[in-house]
Amino acid sequence: MTKAITVAGLHKSFGRTHALDGLDLAVETGEVHGFLGPNGAGKSTTIRVLLGLLRADSGAAQLLGRDPWNDAVELHRRIAYVPGDVTLWRNLSGGEVIDLYGRLRGGLDKARRADLIERFELDPTKKGRTYSKGNRQKVALVAALASDVDLLILDEPTSGLDPLMEGVFRSCVEEERDRGRTVLLSSHVLSEVEALCDRVSIIRKGRTVESGSLADLRHLTRTSVSAELVGAPNGLTHLPGVHDVDVQGRRVKLQVDTDKLDAVLRSLTESGIRSLTSSPPTLEELFLRHYAPEEAMSR
Amino acid sequence: MTAIGQTAAFAPRSGGSRPLAGTGALLRLALRRDRVMLPLWVIVLGGAISSAPNSLRNLYSTAAERSNVVESMSTNGSLRALYGPAFSDSIGGITAWRYVTFGALMAGIMSLIIVVRHTREEEETGRQELLSAAMVGRRAPLTAALLTALVANAALALLIAAGLGGEGRGGALTLGLAIGGVGMLFATMAGIAAQLTESARLAKGLTAAALALAFVLRAAGDAGARDGSSVLTWLSPVGWAENTRAFAAERWWVLLLFAGAIVVQGVIAFNLAGRRDIGMSFLPTRPGPAEGRLRAAGSLAWRLQRGSVLGWGVGFLATGVMFGGMTEGAADLVGDSEKTREIFERMGGQSSLTDAFLAAMVGMLGMVAALYVVQTVLRLHSEETAQRAEPILANAVGRIRWAAGHLVIAFGGAALLMVLGGLGLAIGSGKEPGPILGACLVQLAGIWVFGGLATLLHGVFPKAAVAAWGASGIALALGWIGPALNLPQSVMNLSPFEHLPSLPGPEMRWAPVLTLTVVAAGLVAAGLAGLRRRDIQT
Numbered sequence: 001m002t003k004a005i006t007v008a009g010l011h012k013s014f015g016r017t018h019a020l021d022g023l024d025l026a027v028e029t030g031e032v033h034g035f036l037g038p039n040g041a042g043k044s045t046t047i048r049v050l051l052g053l054l055r056a057d058s059g060a061a062q063l064l065g066r067d068p069w070n071d072a073v074e075l076h077r078r079i080a081y082v083p084g085d086v087t088l089w090r091n092l093s094g095g096e097v098i099d100l101y102g103r104l105r106g107g108l109d110k111a112r113r114a115d116l117i118e119r120f121e122l123d124p125t126k127k128g129r130t131y132s133k134g135n136r137q138k139v140a141l142v143a144a145l146a147s148d149v150d151l152l153i154l155d156e157p158t159s160g161l162d163p164l165m166e167g168v169f170r171s172c173v174e175e176e177r178d179r180g181r182t183v184l185l186s187s188h189v190l191s192e193v194e195a196l197c198d199r200v201s202i203i204r205k206g207r208t209v210e211s212g213s214l215a216d217l218r219h220l221t222r223t224s225v226s227a228e229l230v231g232a233p234n235g236l237t238h239l240p241g242v243h244d245v246d247v248q249g250r251r252v253k254l255q256v257d258t259d260k261l262d263a264v265l266r267s268l269t270e271s272g273i274r275s276l277t278s279s280p281p282t283l284e285e286l287f288l289r290h291y292a293p294e295e296a297m298s299r
Numbered sequence: 300m301t302a303i304g305q306t307a308a309f310a311p312r313s314g315g316s317r318p319l320a321g322t323g324a325l326l327r328l329a330l331r332r333d334r335v336m337l338p339l340w341v342i343v344l345g346g347a348i349s350s351a352p353n354s355l356r357n358l359y360s361t362a363a364e365r366s367n368v369v370e371s372m373s374t375n376g377s378l379r380a381l382y383g384p385a386f387s388d389s390i391g392g393i394t395a396w397r398y399v400t401f402g403a404l405m406a407g408i409m410s411l412i413i414v415v416r417h418t419r420e421e422e423e424t425g426r427q428e429l430l431s432a433a434m435v436g437r438r439a440p441l442t443a444a445l446l447t448a449l450v451a452n453a454a455l456a457l458l459i460a461a462g463l464g465g466e467g468r469g470g471a472l473t474l475g476l477a478i479g480g481v482g483m484l485f486a487t488m489a490g491i492a493a494q495l496t497e498s499a500r501l502a503k504g505l506t507a508a509a510l511a512l513a514f515v516l517r518a519a520g521d522a523g524a525r526d527g528s529s530v531l532t533w534l535s536p537v538g539w540a541e542n543t544r545a546f547a548a549e550r551w552w553v554l555l556l557f558a559g560a561i562v563v564q565g566v567i568a569f570n571l572a573g574r575r576d577i578g579m580s581f582l583p584t585r586p587g588p589a590e591g592r593l594r595a596a597g598s599l600a601w602r603l604q605r606g607s608v609l610g611w612g613v614g615f616l617a618t619g620v621m622f623g624g625m626t627e628g629a630a631d632l633v634g635d636s637e638k639t640r641e642i643f644e645r646m647g648g649q650s651s652l653t654d655a656f657l658a659a660m661v662g663m664l665g666m667v668a669a670l671y672v673v674q675t676v677l678r679l680h681s682e683e684t685a686q687r688a689e690p691i692l693a694n695a696v697g698r699i700r701w702a703a704g705h706l707v708i709a710f711g712g713a714a715l716l717m718v719l720g721g722l723g724l725a726i727g728s729g730k731e732p733g734p735i736l737g738a739c740l741v742q743l744a745g746i747w748v749f750g751g752l753a754t755l756l757h758g759v760f761p762k763a764a765v766a767a768w769g770a771s772g773i774a775l776a777l778g779w780i781g782p783a784l785n786l787p788q789s790v791m792n793l794s795p796f797e798h799l800p801s802l803p804g805p806e807m808r809w810a811p812v813l814t815l816t817v818v819a820a821g822l823v824a825a826g827l828a829g830l831r832r833r834d835i836q837t
Contacts, residue, residue, distance in 0.1 A: 104433035
């Protein structure tokens with residue numbers, strides 16, 4: 001599989017602030033890639049570097065096989081971008097703006113434009129100053145999704161959209177994937193990420209801390225186990241990868257690294273199991289673990 | 300990851316390939332956005348200049364009269380400071396003499412607004428980010444902005460050349476090109492300023508300050524030399540425009556100075572534009588305090604406006620000192636003719652020439668302070684339309700208190716400016732400060748009327764709030780050019796300043812001062828009442 005985006009060891013400083021500190025990122029062609037991280041982690045800075053809006057201090061980056069800074073204009077024919085905060089011109093209509101962006105990219109699919117306007121329930125005749133936050137977002141989304149491009153870069157694209165419109169957005173992204181387009185999606189809406197993304201990269205303080213499919217990431221984190229045993233539990237605390245063991249009589253609660261689950265279950269079976277519940281980590285737990293300041297680093 | 304090694308890192312800083320891609324689309328975007336503003340600027344400014352010969356013919360019907368007025372007025376240092384020297388007594392020559400400085404300043408203001416609006420302002424609002432993520436080269440926004448300015452200035456130059464063609468084609472074209480040249484010179488300068496600063500407001504302020512300096516240099520140079528040959532005049536682009544000598548054996552080569560300066564500044568701006576990150580600037584911004592001490596809407600207003608007040612204050616003090624220094628020249632007048640005295644009396648009232656000169660300068664300061672007060676009151680409008688007022692008003696802050704913070708700075712700031720200008724005049728002229736300061740404060744009644752008008756428009760007709768600029772601009776044009784055009788008193792009376800006593804010199808008349816102050820207060824009250832009743836603009 002070819003890579004749509006490859007980034008290696010990217011550094012970018014603004015004065016004394018190190019926004020990017022050796023960031024790596026790999027996005028396969030045709031996948032929807034989630035780009036996650038707490039506020040200020042460097043997501044938008046990375047995206048701006050990828051768009052050739054910022055120039056990295058060091059490191060390497062390639063989009064669709066080309067240099068994002070030097071080949072910016074040619075690349076942008078094949079890229080559509082939606083920022084999280086769209087500003088429009090006060091005296092230009094939404095329709096005018098959509099067509100402007102279409103012309104400034106590889107062109108606009110008229111039928112798709114009409115279809116998207118209808119699905120997003122956007123009134124393209126209103127002037128920029130009269131749109132609400134969500135409707136400004138729709139203008140940028142329609143312009144991007146109706147463009148004939150290979151790569152979509154979406155930076156919190158659904159901020160301000162109602163749940164209904166978020167649903168429309170999801171089905172649109174799925175259609176894009178079906179057409180073989182690549183999507184880089186930065187988002188804080190975890191259900192959206194779970195529903196759409198083939199793989200995710202989690203960054204913190206300008207570095208990539210985790211990258212892989214959601215299943216992979218789940219595998220790397222802890223499963224919580226609670227059991228009621230026949231006999232007394234034995235030697236659980238000494239098993240590798242076991243944390244937070246809480247024994248009350250014959251009831252046991254514990255957390256275990258998912259790849260060490262086998263040994264724990266064997267130990268529990270030795271004591272005889274009356275009941276057992278085991279729950280994989282929720283997405284929230286997964287992210288909190290990576291977002292939280294210190295704990296995550298000492299994995 | 301192995302596909303690209305560390306060696307394939309970023310190439311030396313360049314503009315990237317195709318730095319001009321998308322210029323055409325951006326130019327069309329700019330012209331579409333400015334479809335009302337640009338024609339208005341060009342037609343009003345070009346129309347005013349083109350119609351000058353008509354009124355001049357009425358004023359000076361015979362060649363002898365024209366020759367007399369030119370002879371008397373261009374030998375007077377202080378009048379030369381205002382208008383520059385006259386090089387010809389033809390109708391065209393007098394038109395050029397009267398309008399070249401005015402036209403050049405206006406073209407400069409128009410151009411710097413256009414260029415900053417389509418460069419730094421787009422970055423500041425975040426719109427440029429989305430545009431540049433499409434097929435837009437790094438130098439395309441600047442190019443499109445300069446081309447927009449070129450369209451406006453070329454249209455203005457053509458309108459002047461066509462409108463004054465009857466007075467001599469060569470002269471008309473020279474005047475048009477000189478005024479358009481000043482416009483483009485400040486357009487490219489604004490292009491540089493937009494790269495240097497992170498704020499559009501600051502970029503406009505820096506360029507406007509350079510424009511004001513160009514005017515002051517020309518004025519100081521012409522006060523000393525009768526033929527525009529002073530070094531100071533030649534240091535000023537406004538002085539170059541005058542030195543093209545339209546309708547008086549035109550010096551075409553002076554236009555080459557514009558071409559050279561425009562090219563040099565353009566190259567600098569282009570080089571800077573291709574080399575920087577979007578949204579960033581070459582002048583670093585200092586970090587602000589981690590904890591705020593702003594307690595109320597009023598202190599926020601002061602925090603927002605203090606930079607502007609400081610800039611205007613320094614400008615007023617410096618201009619006062621410079622104009623004050625020219626008072627001596629007005630007193631031992633070389634060509635103390637009847638005509639000069641007459642014109643001065645129209646501008647400054649019947650009194651000694653020294654007083655009349657000072658009164659004329661006080662009047663100038665007053666009219667410029669009206670621009671300050673309009674700008675400061677209209678900050679309410681821009682805060683509101685940028686939706687920064689909304690979260691303030693969502694707190695326990697009433698609309699009146701919110702507005703009052705800015706109004707105090709506008710009306711009180713105008714008083715501060717006039718005191719500083721008066722002090723400058725007193726220092727420069729070495730005259731007793733009391734009467735000069737008094738004269739300056741009397742102007743406040745007229746200045747405040749414009750503040751009241753702006754408050755009224757913002758409060759009651761928020762969509763038309765910017766019309767306050769038009770009103771203060773018309774008053775400035777009337778006060779500056781009206782006396783020399785001998786406009787009928789009924790037209791001159793449109794300006795509130797016309798009703799004020801021309802101090803220092805004559806007797807103080809309280810009635811008009813009090814009347815205008817009451818008018819201003821009434822306008823403010825009506826504006827605030829309207830503000831309480833209407834919807835907040837989104």
